[in-house]
Amino acid sequence: MGLFTGLLLLPLAPVRGVIWVAEKVNDAADRELNxxxxxxxxxxxxxxxxxxxxxxxxxxxxxxxxxLDRLHAGEVRSAPNHRR
Incomplete structure (x- = not known):
């Protein structure tokens, strides 16, 4: 990212930070739930x-x-895809 682009996007930095934190919280909750x-x-x-x-x-x-549905869904998600 160039200096000019960085300066233009600087006001959005707090929003990007909040989005990043929300994504991390969502990932942690998803891991715990499944x-x-x-x-x-x-x-x-x-x-x-x-x-x-x-x-x-x-x-x-x-x-x-x-x-049992959650357990099965997690197994299906983590199973490798064997396509030929």
Missing amino acids: DPGLIRSRLAALNQELEDGNVSLEQFEREEEEL
Whole structure:
């Protein structure tokens, strides 16, 4: 970037900084939301809650389906693409 371009874009620097921070926060949240280890531990905790009687069967099935969908979606995203 040249000096002239840098001076013209200087007023936008705070906006670009905010966008960069927002992208980093979004990336971190996405990683945490789709971390297979965290999903599996939540499934185990949910199963324990069902056994302890803290959640109803309907709520268990609803949450379990959501967690399994997230787990499957993460596996599909991370699977290599084998095209010939």
